[in-house]
Amino acid sequence: xxxxxxxxxxxxxxxxxxxxxxxxxxxxxxxxxxxxxxxxxxxxxxxxxxxxxxxxxxxxxxxxxxxxxxxxxxxxxxxxxxxxxxxxxxxxxxxx
Amino acid sequence: xxxxxxxxxxxxxxxxxxxxxxxxxxxxxxxxxxxxxxxxxxxxxxxxxxxxxxxxxxxxxxxxxxxxxxxxxxxxxxxxxxxxxxxxxxxxxxxxxxxxxxxxxxxxxxxxxxxxxxxxxxxxxxxxxxxxxxxxxxxxxxxxxxxxxxxxxxxxxxxxxxxxxxxxxxxxxxxxxxxxxxxxxxxxxxxxxxxxxxxxxxxxxxxxxxxxxxxxxxxxxxxxxxxxxxxxxxxxxxxxxxxxxxxxxxxxxxxxxxxxxxxxxxxxxxxxxxxxxxxxxxxxxxxxxxxxxxxxxxxxxxxxxxxxxxxxxxxxxxxxxxxxxxxxxxxxxxxxxxxxxxxxxxxxxxxxxxxxxxxxxxxxxxxxxxxxxxxxxxxxxxxxxxxxxxxxxxxxxxxxxxxxxxxxxxxxxxxxxxxxxxxxxxxxxxxxxxxxxxxxxxxxxxx
Numbered sequence: 001x002x003x004x005x006x007x008x009x010x011x012x013x014x015x016x017x018x019x020x021x022x023x024x025x026x027x028x029x030x031x032x033x034x035x036x037x038x039x040x041x042x043x044x045x046x047x048x049x050x051x052x053x054x055x056x057x058x059x060x061x062x063x064x065x066x067x068x069x070x071x072x073x074x075x076x077x078x079x080x081x082x083x084x085x086x087x088x089x090x091x092x093x094x095x096x
Numbered sequence: 097x098x099x100x101x102x103x104x105x106x107x108x109x110x111x112x113x114x115x116x117x118x119x120x121x122x123x124x125x126x127x128x129x130x131x132x133x134x135x136x137x138x139x140x141x142x143x144x145x146x147x148x149x150x151x152x153x154x155x156x157x158x159x160x161x162x163x164x165x166x167x168x169x170x171x172x173x174x175x176x177x178x179x180x181x182x183x184x185x186x187x188x189x190x191x192x193x194x195x196x197x198x199x200x201x202x203x204x205x206x207x208x209x210x211x212x213x214x215x216x217x218x219x220x221x222x223x224x225x226x227x228x229x230x231x232x233x234x235x236x237x238x239x240x241x242x243x244x245x246x247x248x249x250x251x252x253x254x255x256x257x258x259x260x261x262x263x264x265x266x267x268x269x270x271x272x273x274x275x276x277x278x279x280x281x282x283x284x285x286x287x288x289x290x291x292x293x294x295x296x297x298x299x300x301x302x303x304x305x306x307x308x309x310x311x312x313x314x315x316x317x318x319x320x321x322x323x324x325x326x327x328x329x330x331x332x333x334x335x336x337x338x339x340x341x342x343x344x345x346x347x348x349x350x351x352x353x354x355x356x357x358x359x360x361x362x363x364x365x366x367x368x369x370x371x372x373x374x375x376x377x378x379x380x381x382x383x384x385x386x387x388x389x390x391x392x393x394x395x396x397x398x399x400x401x402x403x404x405x406x407x408x409x410x411x412x413x414x415x416x417x418x419x420x421x422x423x424x425x426x427x428x429x430x431x432x433x434x435x436x437x438x439x440x441x442x443x444x445x446x447x448x449x450x451x452x453x454x455x456x457x458x459x460x461x462x463x464x465x466x467x468x469x470x471x472x473x474x475x476x477x478x479x480x481x482x483x484x485x486x487x488x489x490x491x492x493x494x495x496x497x498x499x500x501x502x503x504x505x506x507x508x509x510x511x512x513x514x515x516x517x518x519x520x521x522x523x524x525x526x527x528x529x530x531x532x533x534x535x536x537x538x539x540x541x542x543x
Binding site: 002003004005006007008009010011012013014015024025026027028029041042043044045046047048049050051054055058070072073074084087088089090091092093094096 | 101102103104105106107108109111112116121130133135136137138139140142143145146147148149154157158161162163164193194195196197198199200201202204205208209214222223224225228246249250251252253254256257260261263264288290291292294295296297338342343345353431524526527
């Protein structure tokens with residue numbers, strides 16, 4: 001085999017540095033306002049509804065529902081901000 | 097949600113968990129805990145899907161919303177976050193893509209690039225310093241200038257990186273301005289690049305070149321223009337795919353979640369046949385000047401042939417086109433969006449000779465390319481996502497569901513050579529086709 005050395009200009013690029021560590025947590029679930037964010041893929045709502053039923057039964061949470069309408073499109077930031085301000089925590093579905 | 101420091105848990109199926117983690121990292125939201133459920137969630141009865149929330153899944157959700165058991169103190173949590181952030185930064189620094197050396201001939205170097213996942217699977221031209229410098233010389237910007245971050249993973253599209261991928265694709269330096277314009281165009285918010293790159297839908301990047309530059313680059317706008325055999329068509333399309341893969345980070349099965357994909361993802365670029373168009377060029381119809389050169393980018397399904405050897409007038413040809421478009425399996429049923437109808441010159445002449453302008457063609461298709469609601473199963477109604485469901489609209493539509501919101505969404509142009517064939521190109525539709533002027537005359541200062 002040839003011993004020639006070739007320098008390759010790397011065609012890939014790094015993504016931005018990710019955050020690490022733990023996300024924010026609730027101190028307790030009892031009575032919390034839990035947002036359920038549905039990406040509108042088929043049956044996402046079925047999953048979230050079951051989660052909501054269990055959390056309501058076990059912790060008396062208040063449920064706030066948000067439907068993203070188009071799965072492959074980011075939700076409008078104004079709507080998301082409003083949704084976030086109404087919630088203490090969020091459960092979302094990323095599925096297919 | 098995580099960016100707002102709101103406690104958030106993501107439910108994700110086993111087949112999408114790696115993908116979700118990478119996207120969350122790119123969006124600076126990797127602190128979001130993910131809980132896996134079985135795959136698939138879709139395509140089963142709702143009660144079957146709901147049962148995927150098993151006791152252990154539910155417990156994981158609850159645990160993810162509450163403080164970790166071994167880490168009750170906020171200050172301890174903050175310290176851990178700081179430490180992990182530092183570790184992540186070091187890791188990111190160490191994994192910064194750097195140029196690398198390979199010992200051996202061109203075949204050995206290409207093999208190493210295959211191994212590193214940098215190719216499209218086909219042999220590439222090795223991007224050596226000399227070749228990339230030569231490619232950069234064809235650009236209209238300096239090598240370290242970035243055209244932005246390419247979704248989904250957000251790598252910076254510097255001219256240098258773009259040129260490296262263009263070399264791999266087999267481009268010539270004079271192709272660079274087209275690639276620069278297309279790279280900018282796909283980053284328009286309305287294009288929805290992150291959706292296009294990560295969807296299960298088989299959309300490829302289609303680049304259509306318009307105006308004088310197509311002739312300058314000897315591009316094919318005539319017979320077989322969507323096929324093989326022309327260097328500029330083949331390599332510009334391929335360069336765009338490599339940019340989207342290597343800078344954007346869209347890898348099949350990982351971040352590019354296309355269920356099956358399409359051969360059009362290797363390369364798809366052609367030029368508009370303006371010389372044989374009976375109508376003004378597409379760029380002029382969009383408001384660009386006759387002297388402008390432009391590139392149109394679209395997240396497109398593969399081309400669908402329209403064969404009509406029998407019709408002798410506009411209504412005949414357009415009826416065949418409308419009937420070809422009215423199928424159930426495309427995204428337009430759910431979200432409208434843009435279509436391309438690429439007329440072969442002979443079909444275009446037949447239609448225009450009947451007195452039909454571009455606007456007449458669009459109006460005809462708007463009225464006639466509609467799908468009778470009786471062809472749908474009820475489940476399809478629920479998938480009409482951007483319409484907000486069909487049920488309330490069927491009466492107004494006379495039970496005939498449109499494929500677009502307005503006639504202009506049918507993008508009409510001419511390409512190809514002799515023969516009685518045209519092409520319908522459906523799109524991803526969750527996003528809007530973009531057309532951008534190509535900057536050709538930049539004079540860079542030599543320092």
